[in-house]
Amino acid sequence: MGKSKMKLSRRQFLKAATATGVLLGGGGAVALTQKAYASGEVGVPNLKTVRTTCSPNCTGACGMNAVVENDQIKSIIQAADYPDPEYNPRGCLKGLSMMNLIYGPDRLKTPLIQKGKAGKDELQEASWNEALDFTAQRLKEIAEKYGPESIGVAFQVGGTGYVHKGAFSRLATLAGWSLHHAYDQNGDLPMFWPMTFGVQSEELEPAEWLNSSYVAVFGSNIMATRLPDAHFLVEARNKGAKMVVFDPNYSPTAAKADEWVQINGSSDAAVGLGIAKIIVEENLYKADFIRTFTDLPILIRTDNGKRIKADEVQGLVKPADVPTYREAYVVYNGQFIIVNPEKLDLPLDTLLEGEVEVPLKTGETVKAKPTFQLLKESLAKYTPEYVQQESGIKPETLKKVAHEMATAKALHVIYGASNYQWYHGDLKGRALALLPVLTGNIGKPGTGISTYAGQYRIRFKLAEWWTPEGRAQNWVPFLYVLNGPTKTMKAKWPKNGIKALVLGWGNPFDQHNMANKLRDMVDKGDLELIVTMDFQKTTTTEYSHVVLPAVSWYEKTEMVATPVHPFLQLQQPAIKPLYEGKSELWIIRELAKRYNPDFEKYFYPGLDENQAAEKVIELLLQTGGPNVAGITLEQLKKGPVRLKSTVPGNRQIPFYDQIQNKKPFPPVSLPAKIEQTAQFVKSGRIEFYKDEDAFLQAGEALPTHKPPFVESEYALNPQAKEKYTFAYITRNAIYRVHSTHSNNVWMNELQDGKPRVWLNPQDAAEKGIKEGDTVELYNDRGTLTVFAVVDPGVGRKVAVFEEGWWARYLKGQSYNSLTYPFIKPTNEVYFVPGIWAPNTAWNECLCDVRKVGDAQ
């Protein structure tokens, strides 16, 4: 009796609560009915929704709503507020489970100082003052002893945080420290881009995929690595675009494709050149297009392989208005014509094939051929039979796809990171770029070649915040830190090397610990100080001397714009920082003040961390140039705003301006100046011929196929050829953004907490390995203990590992201890940070596999 009475009164209370609950309930969703089906909620929830941007290093930059009660995030859901509705909702399983990191057991609570040996002893809790004073003191000592350039600064992906990452750059610039660019450090820089198009990299925005009629995917797993954009690809296919995936492995992307063409690892260049040969020989190329926009008509000396400059030819004079970073070359149409690098206007009868004799000013006459002729000759080797031998693709398949691509109305090549993160990744990109270029599929809706990796691309001018007073910056590609300096390097190596690292937004002691070099350097004392800002207790924090507790993107103010979708958006604090966490701008300001009291004024002293961040955003918007012109902070607080572009409708179609308006290549790659990048394509055109000495010496003047490992692993250790026959491929999992979320409890539940290796059934059988067995992947550099997945979709002789697992899940080993920091000489021809720089080749790695235990 008493019980039912209680129930009654509670129900009455509920009724009262309902009305309020409904009023408070979030809007925006489709209303199914006006009728109330719930009696209500016990205790009216006092919920607020805060819109922020999920910004790990995936380039997703997904707008998220945090549902907050009592200063705690209860759940997260996609904000789905993009003005272009096709982009809604953006967000994935990792982003929706950020609570596990924010409130999880690995959250850093206080500053930590290592008083013993880094990587061995426990870090001790410290106060902010203590930690900052200690850090500043040690940095000053190191700067004094070895020079400030011996302090290296590495932070991941600028585009995910223009304010706080900018603060990092600002301090490093003021202090004269060295900066390591994340883009080449991460191996995300597709070197064919600067080589061929003179840009850092470009891509169609995903909504443009819907305008393609043929999508050729080479080594990209959009369905797993670009979750928020994957639907565009399926929709494009259903709209009628043919989707063909060229990949050694049957991926979720291959599963959604019309066709999966299995090819051998790192054989994409052979396939691309095989297709190009068919296009060229069957006259399926767009001759006018290549005459107008490419270097293919340019004459090359047959004796030394150099392009003939206008100034060298009798009777020709280089126009005076050619900038110093450009060069005027020569073509022939019955007479020699100067190629003005600022204009794309060659006559349509310009010679593409044949040989001419060129009288030089020196009096000698040299033989020369148009680049196209040389290309055609070099393609002769790529017969369907040869391509089959190298890649495994059947001749009839090769011919079929070649014809399909050549006749496609809008061909788009997606060139994935798992493809280009090889030693000869640049060659593959240059070969595949031939396909859209020869067929005229550049600069138009739904066409081109795109790489969707790395959150690198800077979308507007940053200099006012990132490089104070236009000061010079010391950039040192990270590969040199691991590999040591080379004789051919163009970047300036600090005279005493790198002695300290100041790190943020990253976990290099797993992610960049190639051949275990980073850990060794700490162990040996070569790296005397590691300072890490993070909000999670990663492997890197364990190897650090100072750990400074930062915050997640739910606890600070920040501005984000990433290349994969063209919106500018904010991170806004949904909750107060947990524990003693502070935003990076605050940390850097405090550090700057202690390092050099003169620096404080550069970081908005006196302002609260969020107010200071807003000031920076306003500064960036005011000085950011045409791409952000007219966009205000107030506007961004209301929701994401599409960036401006030169394409009608502010769409993101690379080289639209070049093709439609015949503007010379390259378009500018921010933050670099045009003179820095235009030197890569001196002709002002799309270049397939590179006549710099390093290319000529390597036999890579034209796109060519080179088998993997020969110039890398076998050169390092000739015995590797026999000893290690498995290619160690580190792909991305849907459960992690690189090493972020490695400790996310739900993500680990979904994987049974086990790091795995995917093996071909035949390889597994030969090694006596069954599904679930414990196996070791090993080479001379390291050993990993993982569990086997026997997958009929995995190609022969590859061991596929899903990267990002922290060492704690791998018996303390970092998975990158197997890889090696190879540096390819052609990557050193120029140096522009993050644009032309030695690029990490994660997949250029050999190992062997052995069984060590039965499946449980």
Next chain:
Amino acid sequence: MRLGMVIDLDKCIGCRTCTVSCKSHNAQPPGIWWNRVFTPGSEFHQAAVGNDGHLQMNFLPVSCQMCDNAPCEKVCPVGATYTDERGVVLVDYDRCIGCRYCLAACPYNVRQFNWEDPKKAKARVGYEQGYEYGYPTDVRDKEGQLVYTPSRPVGVVEKCTFCFQYTSKGELPACVRSCPAKARFFGDLDDPESEVSRLIRERQAIRLKEELGTQPKVYYLPASKPNR
């Protein structure tokens, strides 16, 4: 009104975002997953199925099928499982006696039991002290039955509610809202004009274990690619 869901397997990319949003918004304790996504035929999710290069990889999300003829409802000795007027099969956490007959009865294995106090299980994960994720408040239906509570009592059964806390207010379930592949649709099956009804008609929708006669209100559109 009969609320139903349509899942387009052609669009589903197997990313498990729905799995996670479901877990988070419904405060499922460690080890409990109302909404699963697997690759039929494969031992491990997103590994290929088949041999000799003839491969396939499709994904199948499975949560409560919201049967019209729900065995779980019929076996429940105390009527803790019931179907509300919108056709949603719900569990009253106040009434369930934890006999687990419904776990044995459900052909889809979507029912989950709180073998221990969820608070204890969450504490073991090591969240900040006192932190609880998920929709933060109890929700009762019109009759006052407790159909959602952020921390379930030990010893009761739980499962998908079509996000009662949201759909009772006219919002969409978390899995539908969060699906980045846009593969999930939700609406009134009784309304012939609704998107779900239209998709079921036009795309040869199927239901799981149709032969058992459970009459699910979750429909699947086949993972067929366009014929060219």
Next chain:
Amino acid sequence: MRVDSQPAAFSNIGAVNPLGLRPKNLTEKPLNKVIGISIIAILISLSAWGYQLSQGLIVTNMRNPFSWGLYIATFAFFVGIAAGGLIVSSSVYLFDLEKLKPFTRIASLSAFASVLAAGAMILPDMGRIDRILNIFFHPNFRSPLVWDVMVISAYMVVTFLSVYVQLLPDWKSEGRGFFNGWTKSRSLEEVQKFSKKWSKRISLIGLPFAILLHTVTALIFATQASRGWWNTAILPPDFIAVAIASGTALVMLIGLLVAGKERFTEYNDAFKILASIVAGALVVHFFFVFVDLVIHGWWGKQEAHELFSLLFGRYSLVYATELLLPGFTMFYFFSARGKRSYQSLIFGSVLLFSGVFAHRMMLMFPAFNAIPLTLSLPAAGIESWAYPISVGQLRDGMPSFVTSWSYVPSLVEGLLAILPFGIVTFVVSLALKLYAFLPEKH
């Protein structure tokens, strides 16, 4: 007429006890020991229950993919032997099996004790025992579990009454007992007559109740089309056959223990009949088993292949126990040798119980380890693929999703499952100690 006098009763036990009472001192000491042991057993199981209540069912090895285990199997086991009792006592009246008449009291007692034990066993399986009364407040009459609760409750009452009416004359003459104030005003003869009449009546209703108990308990499982192993119309009749075998065996076992070797020959014929009933019921049971296997196997569905691989592969040892031990008992009890001696009958019965217990466990293993949501993928040449189930617990090194669960009862489950054994032993031995259940032969 007034027949009274308690004093007389005290002074004249032997004389006024026409049904006869064995000399008390004969089994007093062993009975006390048995009672003591059963109390300890009950206390152990109750403390296991206490621990389980404090921790949740996580202390069992059941999980989502294998959600019923030792408790339900033990429950079904005791339901089975409970039915046997009334079937025996009913048969006496229905089929006029005079020779079995001395065992009707034991039969009723074993039925009552067993159903009590079964009822007790189901309780710890509930996640929320505190809400058990919801079954009465909010019964869902579509649920076979509710039918079962009703039938079990009714059966408890019937078996209790059966024992009660049979003991009334003793109590009258001994001047003790309970719920028997009303007999004060009646003569011993009247009470005897009442007892006889109602014993018969109760036995007659008892039989359908016993059958019903089995049918309904079987229907809990047999109604579930999601579990091929259960979903057969053969299950209820087979439950009855097994119940007759095992229940009769229990009556026989208690009879044997009560009679002791000393009086074995006195009831030899009765034991022979009981053994034949056991063997006969087993014939029927094996017939059902055979038919069931043929029906499952003949059509050759993939599910049947999996079922068979569980029965004859992974669980072949348990399945062999289920088949071979009762199989042996069946032949043994048909043979003259098996029926011949005190020891052989006890031996055969114990084998049978072990087999039947294995049978009850085998209700669970193949049912739960054949995942209902199993799909065929003809395009990939895969005939069956089980959809993984979330375990319900996060533990290091344990997968979160599984397609089979190697269920072995935990220690807590093992200890807790002693409860019904303790109850049966306690009730039976206490009753035997207090009252006369096996009359002396005239």
